Amino acid sequence: xxxVSAGFFLAIVGLTLVVTYIASKRTSSASDFYxxxxxxxxxxxxFAIAGDYLSAAAFxxxxxxxxxxxxxxxxxxxxxxxxxLVLLYIIAEPMRNLGKYTLADMLTARFNxxxxxxVAATGTIIIVILYMIAQLxxxxxxxxxxxGIEYWIAVLIVGVMMTTYVLFGGMTATxxxxxxxxxxxxxxxxxxAFLVFQKFDFxxxxxxxxxxxxxxxxxxxxxxxxxxSIDSVxxxxxxxxxxxxxxxxxxxxxxxxxxxxxxxxxxWTTWITAIFFSLTxxxxxxxxxxxxxxxxxxxxAAGNTAAPLLAEFLGGDVMLSFxxxxxxxxxxxxxxxxxxxxxxxxxxxxxxxxxxNGKLTEKQQVLAARTGSISIAIISIILALFAQSLNVSFLxxxxxxIGASANLPVILYTIYWKKFNSNGAVASMxxxxxxxxxxxxxxxxxxxxxxxxxxxxxxPLLGLAVPAIITIPxxxxxxxxxxxxxxxxxDQKAAAETYKEIRVKxxxxxxxxxxxx
Amino acid sequence: xxxxxxxxxxxQSTIDYAKIDQMESFNAFVKKKNTLLFTIAGCFLTFxxxxxxxxxxxxxxxxxxxxxxxxxxxxxxxxxMTVTLAVVYSKLAPKFDAQAAAVLxxxxxxxxxx
Numbered sequence: 001x002x003x004v005s006a007g008f009f010l011a012i013v014g015l016t017l018v019v020t021y022i023a024s025k026r027t028s029s030a031s032d033f034y035x036x037x038x039x040x041x042x043x044x045x046x047f048a049i050a051g052d053y054l055s056a057a058a059f060x061x062x063x064x065x066x067x068x069x070x071x072x073x074x075x076x077x078x079x080x081x082x083x084x085l086v087l088l089y090i091i092a093e094p095m096r097n098l099g100k101y102t103l104a105d106m107l108t109a110r111f112n113x114x115x116x117x118x119v120a121a122t123g124t125i126i127i128v129i130l131y132m133i134a135q136l137x138x139x140x141x142x143x144x145x146x147x148g149i150e151y152w153i154a155v156l157i158v159g160v161m162m163t164t165y166v167l168f169g170g171m172t173a174t175x176x177x178x179x180x181x182x183x184x185x186x187x188x189x190x191x192x193a194f195l196v197f198q199k200f201d202f203x204x205x206x207x208x209x210x211x212x213x214x215x216x217x218x219x220x221x222x223x224x225x226x227x228x229s230i231d232s233v234x235x236x237x238x239x240x241x242x243x244x245x246x247x248x249x250x251x252x253x254x255x256x257x258x259x260x261x262x263x264x265x266x267x268w269t270t271w272i273t274a275i276f277f278s279l280t281x282x283x284x285x286x287x288x289x290x291x292x293x294x295x296x297x298x299x300x301a302a303g304n305t306a307a308p309l310l311a312e313f314l315g316g317d318v319m320l321s322f323x324x325x326x327x328x329x330x331x332x333x334x335x336x337x338x339x340x341x342x343x344x345x346x347x348x349x350x351x352x353x354x355x356x357n358g359k360l361t362e363k364q365q366v367l368a369a370r371t372g373s374i375s376i377a378i379i380s381i382i383l384a385l386f387a388q389s390l391n392v393s394f395l396x397x398x399x400x401x402i403g404a405s406a407n408l409p410v411i412l413y414t415i416y417w418k419k420f421n422s423n424g425a426v427a428s429m430x431x432x433x434x435x436x437x438x439x440x441x442x443x444x445x446x447x448x449x450x451x452x453x454x455x456x457x458x459x460p461l462l463g464l465a466v467p468a469i470i471t472i473p474x475x476x477x478x479x480x481x482x483x484x485x486x487x488x489x490x491d492q493k494a495a496a497e498t499y500k501e502i503r504v505k506x507x508x509x510x511x512x513x514x515x516x517x
Numbered sequence: 518x519x520x521x522x523x524x525x526x527x528x529q530s531t532i533d534y535a536k537i538d539q540m541e542s543f544n545a546f547v548k549k550k551n552t553l554l555f556t557i558a559g560c561f562l563t564f565x566x567x568x569x570x571x572x573x574x575x576x577x578x579x580x581x582x583x584x585x586x587x588x589x590x591x592x593x594x595x596x597x598m599t600v601t602l603a604v605v606y607s608k609l610a611p612k613f614d615a616q617a618a619a620v621l622x623x624x625x626x627x628x629x630x631x
Contacts, residue, residue, distance in 0.1 A: 078592050082565045089558045205583040212584040220586045221578045232569035270603040500538035507547050508617040
């Protein structure tokens with residue numbers, strides 16, 4: 001590590017620790033800890049959502065995927081961007097109007113049953129851990145590569161940093177770390193894209209012609225990674241619908257005061273992600289052309305270091321160091337959000353509401369939240385240390401698949417379907433979750449005849465890398481059929497009265513502060 | 518469950534959710550809003566999911582302008598669609614807010630009479 005790298009690295013660590021220190025002075029209640037007291041402005045939450053959303057998989061993974069596979073990598077960019085519309089049009093405002101701290105809070109606003117909360121919290125913890133393992137393993141490999149330190153030390157550094165932010169600064173610190181990261185990432189990518197475009201004389205036609213001539217026309221159409229429509233349709237379904245079921249994204253809607261601000265947040269996020277993912281074309285093609293396939297593969301088989309290598313080519317050590325620092329900030333911001341979300345499920349949902357029946361003092365709630373943060377961090381760090389040699393990058397798309405199959409159906413039914421009941425809610429979440437895990441375990445990410453390409457050597461029983469095309473309909477179907485079949489066992493009058501309240505609250509925002517728990 | 522105590526805007530009051538739910542103006546507002554939002558959502562999701570379907574056909578695989586193939590133009594259209602619809606929603610939403618406020622005002626007025 002040279003002095004410039006150390007300078008950027010320490011600047012990021014220093015800045016985020018200062019933010020955490022300031023935030024710690026403002027974090028005294030459970031509401032402060034989980035939702036920053038609901039006091040974030042629209043632009044702040046918009047940047048923070050973008051900071052949560054643009055993970056290492058998005059920054060390093062997508063630019064690397066475009067560099068190695070051309071258009072196939074760009075599928076991800078399109079999916080990540082359009083997903084904002086689902087959030088904006090259907091989810092954001094009702095979610096803000098009905099929820100308090102967690103996804104389970106929103107669901108139990110209609111079905112105040114421990115089993116509904118328990119299943120929702122379990123789903124949240126599984127998504128958080130899968131997502132976190134992928135981030136930590138990626139972080140460990142990246143930091144090892146960039147700074148030459150051992151994998152386990154790199155994972156521990158990230159683990160200690162993320163725990164520090166959340167433990168002392170709660171959602172306020174986490175949000176500001178995400179805001180800083182989103183701004184840095186946008187600045188870094190814009191700079192890289194500008195320098196790449198300059199090399200192509202600011203001529204888009206020239207860039208595409210050069211790629212076609214020097215690297216092959218096949219990089220300008222799909223087929224390098226995805227060879228059939230069904231596989232890519234399945235993956236695209238997971239991306240566009242899964243975002244609206246990711247608990248760490250949904251939790252961010254509770255950090256603002258009302259639905260109007262939640263809507264403004266997503267508008268900001270939409271613009272930020274649209275700009276960012278447009279620029280991934282320049283990063284991917286730039287890396288493909290100026291760094292080269294062989295060098296990218298030699299550094300990292302998945303292409304995760306394509307963007308840093310491009311930065312080195314364009315701006316030498318200084319640019320490389322800056323982009324590495326941005327990548328580090330990216331990882332820290334995302335894992336911090338995940339720790340907080342996991343902690344909310346453990347401490348608020350399982351301990352506070354299920355075990356203690358919601359009878360915790362403010363001080364006990366904060367203590368539980370901090371204990372939950374440490375627990376989820378330790379579990380994730382241990383799993384990440386064991387997963388070092390495994391190719392786990394697919395876990396992020398798995399998390400999207402679970403979000404789309406287990407959480408989205410139950411969210412939509414809860415808000416919009418009168419006949420939905422708690423049996424249907426449990427069935428929908430369990431079916432979505434279990435089908436994703438089982439079908440995923442039978443797929444090509446887990447089984448491959450080529451050693452090192454997946455976790456186990458062998459023929460996959462299912463050809464789909466992401467089984468969303470099967471599991472999303474299953475999640476919706478289970479919720480529908482079980483609600484219909486068990487309708488006679490539910491107190492129809494009480495259920496109808498509850499739904500009236502949900503419907504009025506979701507559509508008017510009246511009594512946001514009065515969700516009964 | 519129909520009547521819940523509210524502390525909205527610092528005022529202690531009782532909200533009769535069942536009554537609001539039965540109001541004609543509320544139902545007309547919800548129906549209009551949901552029809553519009555779900556129609557738009559259905560359209561953009563359909564347009565979106567056709568990308569991975571058409572991307573493997575010759576229509577989008579052929580060059581449209583220079584060496585740029587159809588898939589890039591289709592993708593660019595999806596990006597433009599996304600930011601345009603985000604702007605559209607930001608124009609629509611204040612109208613929905615006004616309608617929701619009108620419903621609540623009507624409820625409060627009726628409540629005051631009864």
